[in-house]
Amino acid sequence: MQLLMPTSCAFAITYKCNSRCVMCNIWQKYAENPLAYQKEIQSDQFFAFVKKWSTIKSYNIVGGEPFLSPYIKDTAIFLLSNRKDLTITTNGVLSSKIINFVTKLNKFPQKYGISISLDALGELHDKMRGKRNFYEKAMQTLEKLIQVKENGSNIRLSIHFTLAPLNYNQLWPVYELAKELKLGFRFNFMAYSDFYFENKDTNMKFNETQFNIIEHQINKIIFNERNGNPNGKLEKRHAHFRAMLAYEKDHVKNMLCTAYKTHMYLDCYGNIFPCCFLNQKVGTIDDSPEVVWTNEALKKFIRCDCKCNICPHWFESVIDVS
Numbered sequence: 001m002q003l004l005m006p007t008s009c010a011f012a013i014t015y016k017c018n019s020r021c022v023m024c025n026i027w028q029k030y031a032e033n034p035l036a037y038q039k040e041i042q043s044d045q046f047f048a049f050v051k052k053w054s055t056i057k058s059y060n061i062v063g064g065e066p067f068l069s070p071y072i073k074d075t076a077i078f079l080l081s082n083r084k085d086l087t088i089t090t091n092g093v094l095s096s097k098i099i100n101f102v103t104k105l106n107k108f109p110q111k112y113g114i115s116i117s118l119d120a121l122g123e124l125h126d127k128m129r130g131k132r133n134f135y136e137k138a139m140q141t142l143e144k145l146i147q148v149k150e151n152g153s154n155i156r157l158s159i160h161f162t163l164a165p166l167n168y169n170q171l172w173p174v175y176e177l178a179k180e181l182k183l184g185f186r187f188n189f190m191a192y193s194d195f196y197f198e199n200k201d202t203n204m205k206f207n208e209t210q211f212n213i214i215e216h217q218i219n220k221i222i223f224n225e226r227n228g229n230p231n232g233k234l235e236k237r238h239a240h241f242r243a244m245l246a247y248e249k250d251h252v253k254n255m256l257c258t259a260y261k262t263h264m265y266l267d268c269y270g271n272i273f274p275c276c277f278l279n280q281k282v283g284t285i286d287d288s289p290e291v292v293w294t295n296e297a298l299k300k301f302i303r304c305d306c307k308c309n310i311c312p313h314w315f316e317s318v319i320d321v322s
């Protein structure tokens with residue numbers, strides 16, 4: 001039987017973060033021990049990983065805040081030079097660094113993605129991110145990136161929205177903004193992870209009224225997108241929207257997850273996980289792909305499918321539709 005190997009990887013290039021988000025505690029990881037980040041892998045170690053894991057065609061660089069990594073530029077250049085699909089998810093506040101970065105990458109003919117996290121319009125975004133003026137800064141970056149794009153750069157620009165009880169009514173306004181600016185848009189419900197987001201103890205629950213308002217906004221988005229452009233890709237995207245809501249609201253499990261089958265997670269210390277929500281390490285960057293993807297730890301992860309092959313957080317249907 002042919003071995004199922006991952007084709008896409010989320011890589012947390014650093015856990016350093018300049019936000020103080022209410023729904024994620026990554027920013028606390030180095031608070032007590034700031035020098036712990038020295039254990040993060042260096043770019044040459046990541047490059048060796050990319051060469052070894054040749055089945056992976058697509059990388060999503062996440063964090064922490066990726067633009068705090070000293071390796072972000074070299075990493076992006078390496079991935080594009082090796083014809084990998086690349087998306088970087090950022091909070092967008094390091095504006096001049098980001099603009100400088102995209103200017104340097106202009107020489108590459110292929111497209112790559114920059115996804116700016118935006119959780120609300122105005123001050124509520126700052127509340128979600130725990131820092132004043134973050135909305136203003138993220139918007140300034142977006143506006144500059146749009147200009148760069150209009151001047152012929154190959155960026156795929158999108159907005160990434162995280163839905164939490166605090167911003168339950170902002171899904172439609174942020175979606176509308178994305179459409180107005182002709183950007184891609186994707187959203188997720190806030191997710192929990194004891195080893196990645198370290199937010200398992202966060203007790204944020206949506207109430208019935210909030211769920212109803214979220215449902216109304218999702219229906220509005222679906223109606224709006226279907227009107228303009230009905231196609232199979234959209235159907236898949238909308239099925240995912242509904243599945244996320246059904247799972248969060250009624251714990252209905254109606255989509256299969258792609259963790260380990262096509263996706264994997266690499267943390268900034270070189271540890272490999274099939275999924276970033278479950279603390280089940282299956283190997284490190286020093287191991288060979290064939291060994292990691294056939295070892296006992298991976299088999300154990302696969303066996304637990306009946307318990308976790310359910311959450312709607314990690315699906316191929318999370319696509320950007322500009």
Ligand code: SF4
Pocket residue numbers: 017018019020021024025026027063064065091
């Ligand atoms: S959600 Fe992103 S920006 Fe916010 S604390 Fe977590 S890693 Fe940092």
Ligand code: SF4
Pocket residue numbers: 257258259275276277278308309310311312313314
């Ligand atoms: S269903 Fe399980 S394995 Fe898949 S993304 Fe969710 S927690 Fe991870």
